[in-house]
Amino acid sequence: MNIMFYVLLLFILIAAVIAVETKNLLSSVICIGAIGFGVSIMFLFLRAPDIAITQIVVEVLGLIILIRATISRDLTFISGDKEFFGTVVSVVIIFMIFLVGIRVFDTIPEFGQPTFAQAHNPASETYIEDGLEKTGAANIIASIILDFRAYDTLGEATVLFTSIIGATVILRRKSRKALGELE
Amino acid sequence: MKGMTVIVKTISSWVKVLIILFGIYIILFGHLTPGGGFAGGVILASSYVMLMLAFGREFVQKDLPLSLDSKLDCLGAVAFAMIAVLGYVFGKSFFDNFLSQFGRHLRLISSGTIPLSNIAIGLKVGASLFLVIFILSTFRRDSSDDKQE
Amino acid sequence: MRRSIYLVLTFIIWILLTWPFADGTVDLQVVVAGIIASAFVAIIFHDILPKEHHVFVSPIRIFWFLVYVPVFFYYVTKANFDVVYRALHPQMPIKPGIVKIKTNLKSDSAITALANSITLTPGTLTVDLTEDGYLYIHWINVKSDDVEQATCLIAQRFEWFIKKIFE
C-alpha cells in the first residue's frame, strides 16, 4: 500500500515535469490528464471516494475542453527558448524553497494527527462520532459540507457562479456600445 | 460542428439515459452514499457535453437553450441561498438544519435540509459546468468566423 | 406510448442502481423517488431518447435478441482463436487491409449494432460508414476485396439476426 503510494506520487511528479517541459502542447495536455487521474487514485487511497468521483468527472470534462482547444487551434507546438538568467534565478529560488520545505515537512505530524495535541475534543472527532446523531446524514462528508460547514459550501457554489458570470462577461461578443447608442 | 457518425450518435443517445439517471441517483442519495450535489451535477453536465460532442452544438442548443441554462444556474444558486435563509426564518439561525429530526436515519427521507441542498447544488453545478463548456466552444467558432470573413 | 416505455425502462435501471442500498428489501421511499426520477427522464428528455422503443414491447424481438447473444459469443470466440493462431504462428499469416461492405439495414440502432458487432469480433474493425449503407472494415486477413463477397463473409451472419431484432 505504502509503496504504491510512492509510486503514484513519482508518477504524478514525472507527469507534471513532462507537462511543463514538453514543447508539444497536445502531450502536455495529456500529461495533465495523467496527473488528474493519478490524483484521483490518490484520493481513493486516502479513502475519499466522494472527491475521487468528482475529480475524475471534472478531469474528463477538463480534458475534453483542453484537447479540443489544442487540436482546433493548430497550436500543437510552442517555440522560443528560455532565457538563461530567468532559468537560473527560478532554479535557485525553487532549490531554496525545497530546502525550507524539507525542514517544514519534518514538523508535519503523521497523517491525521495534529502536532499540538489538544486538551479538548477537536471538531473532527465530533464530526465522526456524532455526525449521524446530530445531522441525520449517514454520509459524514455530506453532513460536514452541507450542515456543519454549509456556509463554506455556499461560498464555493458562489465561486463557481462568479466564474461562470465572469466567463460569459469576458467572452461576450460586443463589449461597448457605439457612440450613437448612448442616448 | 456537425457531430459524429451514426454509431456515436446512436450509442450516446442510448447511454445518455443511463448517465442522467446515475447523476440523479448520486444527487438524491448524496446524504447516504458517497457523492452529492457537486459530483452528481458534474455527471449531469457531462451527459449534455457528450450529446454536444456527438450531435453537434445546434442540436443541444435546441434541446437546452443557453438562456434557459443560465436561468437554471441562477435558480440553483438562489435555491441554495434560500435554504439557508429558511433556516433563519424557521430555525434558530442562518443555515440551521431545521428539519434534521424529520424522518428516520439511513432512509432516503432523512437529515433535513441536506438532500434539498444537494438538489439545489446539483442543479447549479450541472447548469454552470455545461454553460462553461458551451461558452468556450461557441466563442471559438465566432473567432474563426471572423477570420474567414 | 414511447414515454411510458422509457418510464418503465428507466425505472428498472433505477431499481438496479439502488439495489445495493435497498439491501434486498423494498423501500417505499426509494420506489417513489425512482418513479419521479424515471418520469423526469422520460418526459423531459423524450426527444433525445433513441427511437427504437418498439423493440422492448415485442416478445418476438426480445426472443431473437436472446438467441442472438449466444450466437454472437460463438462467433467472437471462434474469431478469437483465429486471431491467436495468426499471432502465434511463426510466419504470421496475416493480410491486413480495408474492405467495403454493403448493408441493407436502415434504422440507426440496427446499423450501430451491426458496426459494433463487427468491431467486437476480433480481427475486424469498423472504420467508417457512409450515408448510403456502406461500411468500411479493417480486416486482419483480407480474403476478398469484392463488396458482395466481403459482405457475405463479415456481415451476413450478424445482419440476419439484427434485422429480426430491430426491423
Place this chain on the structure above:
Amino acid sequence: MIGLLPAFVVIPLIAAFILPLFGKKGKDAATILANAVILLLLVLAVVAVYSGKQGIYEIGDWSIPLGINLVLDGLSALMLLAIATVATAAMLFSARYMEQYTAKAKYLSLFLLMVAGMNGVVLSGDIFNLFVFLEIASLASYALVGFGCGHEELEASFKYMVLGSVGSIFILFSVGLVYGHTGTLNMAYISQTIQNNGGLNAGLTFALALFIVGFGLKAALVPFHAWLPDAHPSAPAPISAMLSGILIKTLGVYALSRVVFNIFGVSQATGWLIIVLGLISMIIGAFLAIGQEDLKRLMAYSSISQIGYVVLGIGLGAALIQKGEDKLASLAILGGLFHLVNHAVYKSLLFLNSGSIEMATGTRRLEQMGGLAAKLPYTRATCAVASASIVGIPPFSGFWSKLILIIAAILAGYYWIAAIIVFVSLCTLIMYLKVHRYVFLGQLPEKLQNARENKGTMLFAMAFLACLCILMGLLVIIPGLKEAVLDPAVKVLTGGFEYSRFVIGPGG
C-alpha cells in the same frame, strides 16, 4: 445587530444570483435593485459601527469549533463601513457610467459578488472560509478588470488572474499547513492552540511567511505589485475605484493584519518585515507614479505608494507592541487604519474623477488633455479636494493620518521613517500637481471643444466622496467620533491574542 450579521453577505449574494435573470429590458430595474442593496448595506454598516455591539454569530447553530462563525469586532465594523461607503459611491457612479458598455446586469451581479466576497472576508472567523470569500472577491475582480474586452483589458485581466491565483495558492497552502499543525480551522482556536504551545514552530513560521507573501500579492506591496499598474487602469472607472479604494485593503491589509496580530501573534521580525515592505512600496510607487503619462496608471502607482503608508503604520505598531510600548503602538496603528479609511475615500474619488474625464474626452493620455477646468468644473473641484487630501494639505483628511504616522515614528525614535513619509508626500504633491497642470490648466485642444460634464448620479457620487474627504478630518478632531469609529479597531489589533478570548469566551 449580531443577529443580522449574515445579512451583510447573504443579501448581496442573493441579489447577485437574481440579477443575471434581468435581461436587456430589465436593465433599469436591475440598476435600482443593485443600488438599493448597496444602500441597505451602507445603512447596516453604519448601524454596526454606531451601535458599538461586538460579538460572534454561529452559523447553523453549531457551536465553534464545530461550525463556522462570523465575528463582528471593531476592526470588522470599520472595514464594513469603508466597504459600504466606497461601494455606494461606485455603484451610484456606475448607474450612468456603465451605459457605455453592454451586459450591465452581469456587471451589477459581479459588483455585488465582489462586495459580498469582501464582506465575507471581513466578517469570517474561520480561516478557510476567509479564503473562500477571498476567492469570490478576487474572481469577480478578475472578470471586472477585463470587462471592456479590449486587448489591453484582457491582457491586464489575465496578468492579474495569474498573479492573483499564485497569491491564492500560497494562502490555500498555508491554510492547509495551519490545519495540519493545529487540527482546527477556527481562527480563535488556532490562536489559542498556538498560545498554549508556546509560539510558532518551523512549520507555522513557514505558514506565516506564505500568508505574508499571499496577502502581500493581494495588497500589491512592492515586490509583488506587478499586476496592479495594468489591472487598475484597465478596469471601468467605478471598478478601479473599488479595486484601489477597498479591494486591495480588504484582501491584503485587513487579512494580513488579522493573521499577523490576532492569530500568529506579532514578533519583532514580522513587524520589521512589514515595515520594510511598506517603505519600499511607498518610495518605489511614488517614483514610478511621477513618470507616468497615463492618468489612471499614475493613480494606480500612487495607490501602491499609499498602501505603503497603511502597511507601514501597521508594521510599526507590530514592532512597537513587541518592544512593550503599547501607547505608541496604538498611535501607529491608528495612523495606519485612519490612512486606510482616508485612502479608500479619496483614491476612489480620484478614480471616479478619472472616469468622468475619460467619458468627456475619450482619452486617458495626459498630453492630449488640457484646459478642462472650464468644461468640467465639478470634476475639477472634487479632484482638487481629493488631491489636496492625498497630498496632505492641512484641513483635509490625508493630512491627519500622515501627521499621526509621523508623530508615532518620531516618538518611537525612528526619525528616518518620518523623513521618508515627508519625502514621499512631496513626491505625491509633484504627481498631483502634474495631473492638474496637464488636465485642467493650459490650452484646450481642438478635439475637446465639445467635452461636457455628465451630471446626475455620477456627479452626486463624486460630491458625496468629496464631502467625506473634508469631514473625515473631523474624525480625529471631534472627541466622540474617534472613540466610536477608530479606537475599537485599533484595540483589536493592539489586543493581539485578546481576539481568541473574545471569540471563545472566558471559559474556553
